Amino acid sequence: MKVTVSIIKADIGGLPGHAWVHPKILEFAAERLRDEQKRGLLVDYFVYNVGDDMSLLMTHTKGENNPDVHSLAWSIFKEATENIAKKVKLYGAGQDLLKDTFSGNIRGLGPQVAEMEFEERPSDPLIIFAADKTEPGAFNLPFYKIFADPFNTAGLVIDPAMHQGFKFEILDVFEGKVYLLDAPDNSYDILGLIGTPGRYIVRRVYRRADLVQASVTSVERLNLIAGRYVGKDDPVAIVRAQHGLPAVGEVLEAFAYPHLVEGWMRGSHVGPLMPAKMINIDMDRKIATGPKMTRFDGPPKVIALGFQIHDGYLEGPVDLFDDPAFDYSRQLAAQITDYIRRMGPVMPHRLPPEEMEYTTLPQILSRLKPIPVDEYEKNRSQYLQFLTSQGSQTTTGPSHD
Numbered sequence: 001m002k003v004t005v006s007i008i009k010a011d012i013g014g015l016p017g018h019a020w021v022h023p024k025i026l027e028f029a030a031e032r033l034r035d036e037q038k039r040g041l042l043v044d045y046f047v048y049n050v051g052d053d054m055s056l057l058m059t060h061t062k063g064e065n066n067p068d069v070h071s072l073a074w075s076i077f078k079e080a081t082e083n084i085a086k087k088v089k090l091y092g093a094g095q096d097l098l099k100d101t102f103s104g105n106i107r108g109l110g111p112q113v114a115e116m117e118f119e120e121r122p123s124d125p126l127i128i129f130a131a132d133k134t135e136p137g138a139f140n141l142p143f144y145k146i147f148a149d150p151f152n153t154a155g156l157v158i159d160p161a162m163h164q165g166f167k168f169e170i171l172d173v174f175e176g177k178v179y180l181l182d183a184p185d186n187s188y189d190i191l192g193l194i195g196t197p198g199r200y201i202v203r204r205v206y207r208r209a210d211l212v213q214a215s216v217t218s219v220e221r222l223n224l225i226a227g228r229y230v231g232k233d234d235p236v237a238i239v240r241a242q243h244g245l246p247a248v249g250e251v252l253e254a255f256a257y258p259h260l261v262e263g264w265m266r267g268s269h270v271g272p273l274m275p276a277k278m279i280n281i282d283m284d285r286k287i288a289t290g291p292k293m294t295r296f297d298g299p300p301k302v303i304a305l306g307f308q309i310h311d312g313y314l315e316g317p318v319d320l321f322d323d324p325a326f327d328y329s330r331q332l333a334a335q336i337t338d339y340i341r342r343m344g345p346v347m348p349h350r351l352p353p354e355e356m357e358y359t360t361l362p363q364i365l366s367r368l369k370p371i372p373v374d375e376y377e378k379n380r381s382q383y384l385q386f387l388t389s390q391g392s393q394t395t396t397g398p399s400h401d
Ligand code: F6R
Pocket: 017, 018, 133, 231, 232, 263, 264, 265, 266, 267, 296, 297
C-alpha cells in the first residue's frame, strides 16, 4: 500500500514566553484530527510538541502537497490561534502564520512541512524527529553520520543491502538549487556543502541501490519567507529504518553526541543540541507532551518518536531518547550549556551579525563617532584629555588647528 506521512508544524503561541505549548492546544488539534479521521481524509494521526512548537503528524493516501491535508493543518493552526492562543493571550499567538489566506498549499505560509509518500514495506519502522530553538541544517551532521559515516552506522560496512551507500539531496536555500550527491563517492563534496548548515540543507536521502527514500527534512526558511527575520525554523524530519536502511539504533546513535547548532536565545546563539525525553505520551488520546525550553530559552532540544506503520496506521509512539544510555549525552549537553553560556554576548557563543535575529549594532554604530586612526595617533594625548573632560565617547573630538 502507498501511504503518505505528513508532518506540518507551527508555533502558534507559547506558555509562557517561548517555553512550551499549552496542553489545550494539543487537545484541540487532536480532536480536530480525530474528526477528519472519522470523515476519512486521514488514516491516522498523532499530535506532539517540543518546546513552543506543535506538530500534526498525519497519515493518508492523498500524496504529498495535498490541498485538503494542508488546508486541514492551516485551519487547525488558525482556529487554535483565534479560539485559544489569543483568548488566553499566549505569547506570540499565531507567530508562524505569516499570511492571511490559504491558497492550496501551506508551504510558504510559515509552518514547517515534512512529507514522504512511500510503498509500505512488510514492516516499516518510522522515526519522527522534531527540534526547537534551532534550524533545519541542525540535522545535517547527524544525517551525514546516519547515512554516510561507517563509524556511526555499522550497516554501511556489513549489510549488503546498504553497502552501495546513499544519495543525498541537498538544497541551497539561498539560490533555490538542488545538489544530488552520492556517499561514499562524493563524501568530501557533501561535507563541503552541508558544513554550512544555514545555507545547504540535507533535504532527502535515498538508498542508492533502488532509490528507496529513507528520510525527509523540513526546509522552509521563515526568515526568507517573511522578508525579515522572524525566528529560527525549528525543523521536523521523518526517517525510515531497518531491513536495508540504518537500524533504529544506528539512526539514534547520531544524536548521542550533542553537536553545536545555531538558534537558542533570540535565535542568535550557538549551543548544544540536547536529545530530550518526552514528558508524557497518551496513546489513547494520541497526544505526546514534549520538553520545555527554559534555560536561556533552551538549550536547543531534539525529540525522537518511534512508530511502526501498518496500512497507514501508526503503532506507538515510543519515546526513543528515553533510555538511560542518553543520560550522559544530556549531561554533556548541560555541561556544554554551562561552559558556553559564560561567554555571554561574545562570539562564537553569540552568532555573527548576519545570522542574528536581534541586533543593535547599526544603532550603536550610528551613535558612536569613531576617529580616523592616523588622525588619532597624531593627536592622541589631546583626544584622551578631551574625551576625559567630556566624559563621553560620542563626541567628534577636540579642535587642533
Ligand atoms: C528563539 C526564541 C526566543 C525569543 C526570546 C525573545 O527562537 O523564540 O528565544 O527570541 O524569548 O523573544 P521576544 O523578543 O518575543 O521577547
